[in-house]
Amino acid sequence: MIRVTLPAHLRDLARVSGPVELEVAEPVTQRAILDALEAAYPMLRGTIRDISTQQRRAFIRFFACGEDLSHEPPDATVPIEVVNGAELYRIIGAMAGG
Numbered sequence: 001m002i003r004v005t006l007p008a009h010l011r012d013l014a015r016v017s018g019p020v021e022l023e024v025a026e027p028v029t030q031r032a033i034l035d036a037l038e039a040a041y042p043m044l045r046g047t048i049r050d051i052s053t054q055q056r057r058a059f060i061r062f063f064a065c066g067e068d069l070s071h072e073p074p075d076a077t078v079p080i081e082v083v084n085g086a087e088l089y090r091i092i093g094a095m096a097g098g
Helices: 007-015 030-040
Strands: 001-007 020-022 060-064 091-095
Touching: 001 030, 020 030, 020 060
Parallel strands: 001 091
Antiparallel strands: 001 020, 060 091
């Protein structure tokens, strides 16, 4: 079971109050996690990644085990700690401005 945290505005949209739990088949990749998330919460389609290109939205970041995974290939496997449920896969809304 993969545990995923969402930024507040996406939690509100998905009507969840904390981390979501997803069944993701192996190999567990960022693409597989996002596919499972969008299947479970269709209202999130297009909010985390572009619908047509499947590219991460500019102000969305992915973290796990204290590492920024945002620029990793979508089909790279996530850390084993995420796969076994010991660590969260975090989707974070980046901040910008001055």
